[in-house]
Amino acid sequence: MSDSDARGRAVSLLPPNATTAERALEATTATAADLPVPLRSLWNPDTCPADLLPWLAWAMSLDSWQPYWPERIKRQRIRDAIEIQRRKGTAKSVRDVVRSFGSSLTIREWWQRATPGEPHTFDVTLSLGADVPNTAEYQQDIVDEISRTKPVRSHFTFTAGLNATAGVGIVAVARPYIYRRLTATAD
Numbered sequence: 001m002s003d004s005d006a007r008g009r010a011v012s013l014l015p016p017n018a019t020t021a022e023r024a025l026e027a028t029t030a031t032a033a034d035l036p037v038p039l040r041s042l043w044n045p046d047t048c049p050a051d052l053l054p055w056l057a058w059a060m061s062l063d064s065w066q067p068y069w070p071e072r073i074k075r076q077r078i079r080d081a082i083e084i085q086r087r088k089g090t091a092k093s094v095r096d097v098v099r100s101f102g103s104s105l106t107i108r109e110w111w112q113r114a115t116p117g118e119p120h121t122f123d124v125t126l127s128l129g130a131d132v133p134n135t136a137e138y139q140q141d142i143v144d145e146i147s148r149t150k151p152v153r154s155h156f157t158f159t160a161g162l163n164a165t166a167g168v169g170i171v172a173v174a175r176p177y178i179y180r181r182l183t184a185t186a187d
Helices: 018-028 050-059 071-086 091-100 136-149
Strands: 002-004 010-012 101-108 121-128 155-164
Touching: 050 071, 071 091, 091 101, 091 121, 091 136, 121 136, 136 155
Parallel strands: 121 155
Antiparallel strands: 002 010, 101 121
16 A cells, blocks of 8 residues: 655555565555545445345345345345344334335234233234235245244244225216016915
């Protein structure tokens, strides 16, 4: 590496007996410091380029990552990674994990049932949104992530559903019907 003196000239940090290869390497790497590296945008899940998201996920210590997830889900998983890791082993972290997958869930713990169940068990009812993949492997990714995030001593049952919103159009068609009154007599 080289520094600059008061006049702006490059000052070598190499010893006087440095080889020509070491001096060439110093000269080559001296220009690397001049390259702009947008660190703020690279460490931000909203502005990071899509092809670098797996590396950002790795840096945020995400437990799982799948290339077939939609980009919106990938970015949300990275956004929520620190909070999930901070609260791992709690019901809130399980909710946050599922929310980061673009879904919603209802958790009912053993003591919240009408008749209390076996201790340290809970029921998960997952509702997939309309804009997330509705595949078995995507649901398995969610179950696996719940298993990694839940308290270790707890066990759960999983139920999946699908939320869909749509408009209802009513079309009325008038059909003429003729009704005739029949009278029946007994003979």
